[in-house]
Amino acid sequence: MKISVIGTGYVGLVTGTCLAEVGNDVLCLDVDVNKINLLKQGEIPIYEPDLEDMVRRNVSVGRLRFTLDQAECTDHGLIQFIAVGTPPDEDGSADMQYVTTAARAIGQNMQDYKLIVDKSTVPVGTVDRVRGVIYEELAKRGVEIDFSVASNPEFLKEGAAVDDFMRPDRIVIGADDDKAIELLRTLYTPFNRNHDRLVVMDARSAELTKYAANAMLATRISFMNELALLAEKLGADIEHVRRGIGSDPRIGYHFLYAGCGYGGSCFPKDVKALQRTARENGTGLKILEAVEAVNARQKEVLLDKIRARFGSDLSGKTFALWGLAFKPNTDDMREAPSRMLITGLLAQGAAVSAYDPVAMDETKRLFASEPGLKLANSSMSALEGADALIVVTEWKMFRSPDFSEIRRKLRNAVIFDGRNIYDPDSIRTEGFEYFSIGRP
C-alpha cells in the first residue's frame, strides 16, 4: 500500500519505518528541515533501539522516503497518517494547531479518495474536527472528493518502540466507516497473524482509550510513589510490598515501581489533557488530580533527601548524576525527573557532573548555558571528586557497577537511588550510606 506519514518524530518515524519493513511504500513528511536532511543522509534524529538499521534497510530498497513537500505527501498515500505533536497548551489542553495544519494541508492538496488516520494522541472529537477542516478546504476549492477519517491511537513505548509496533498487544481502530475499517484491517494484516489484535470501535471511544491507558499507567505509578512515602515512615519496604501485591494476577507486576516520578512526552501531558476534557464537559477526574499532585511532589523527593543529608545550602558540593533520559533506552528528556533535579541542585549552589549513555546531546541542548553542569565522558568519570552519586534513570549499565571504584572516586560514600536498583543490605555492606525510595 502507499502510505504517507505526516510528522516524522518518535511515533511518525517508527510507524513509517515499520510499515515499510512489511512491504509498504512509505513517504514521511516533516516541517523540520534539519530532521528531513538528516534522515535523507541515512541518520536518525532520535535514539531508539533497532530503528536506525531498519530505516537504512528500507531507504536502501526505496520503500521508505522522506520529504518536506506537503503536496507530494498528500499525493502519495492512499492512507495519510497524522503523527504530529500534541503538546500541552497553557491551560493543559492538547494543543491542536499541528493536527489542524496537517488536516488543512490534506484538504488543500488531495485529488482523489484518501483515508486520514489520527495517530497522534488527540482529544475526543478530533476525528470529527479533522473531517470538518478537510470539508472546509474542499469547499474553498469548490470540489467534492470522497474521504474517510479514522482514529488509530499509538501505544508504542519509547525505548521498545520498534518491537511494540511490530508485535503490538492490540491495534485500536476507531471508525464508523466500513471502507476505513477494511483498509486498516488490510494494512495491519502482517502484524496480526498470530491472533486477531484488532479492536474496532467508534472513533470517540478509540480516542478516549488512549488517554485512559496512559492515565491508568500514571495512576499505578503515583499510587506506588505515595505508598512508598508511607512505607518509609512505617519502616516497611515498598519493594517487598510491590512483589507481594504484583503476584496477584488482578494487579500484576507492571508499572508498580516506586521511583522519583514519571516524566516523558506522554503521561504528564495526557493526564493534564484528560482532566481538561473532563472539566470542559462539566465533570471532574479527582483521581487524576491526585495522580498529578503526587507526581509533582515525587519529582522533589530526591532533592529533599539530598538536603536532609547535606543541608539546604549545597554551595561547594558536587553531585554525580547517572541517567538523564526520562527512562532507559531513549534520549528523550521531555519532562524527565533529571531536569528538575539538576535545576534544583544548581539553584541550591551545587555543581552537577552528569552522565547518560545516549542523552548527552539532548542535555547539552537543554542546559547549554549552565556553567554548574558538567557533562562527563563516562559513568565513572562523572564521580571524580563528587560528594555523592544520584541514580535517576535505571539504565542496565548502572545496575551492577564496580562499587569499590565508586567508593574510591567519590568524596563521600553516599548514594541516592531514585529507582531502587540496588539492594540496601549489600550496598551498606560495601560501606555506602544509601538512600532509596520507600525502603528503610
Ligand SMILES: NC(=O)c1ccc[n+]([C@@H]2O[C@H](COP(=O)([O-])OP(=O)(O)OC[C@H]3O[C@@H](n4cnc5c(N)ncnc54)[C@H](O)[C@@H]3O)[C@@H](O)[C@H]2O)c1
Ligand atoms: N513519543 C511517544 O512515546 C508516543 C507514544 C504514543 C503516542 N504518542 C503521541 O504521538 C504524537 C507524536 O508524538 P512524538 O513523540 O512522535 O512527537 P515528536 O515531537 O517527536 O514529533 C512530531 C513531529 O511532527 C512534526 N510536525 C509538526 N507539524 C507538522 C506538519 N504540519 N507537517 C509535518 N510535520 C509536522 C514536528 O516537526 C515533529 O518532527 C503525540 O500526539 C504523542 O502524544 C507519542
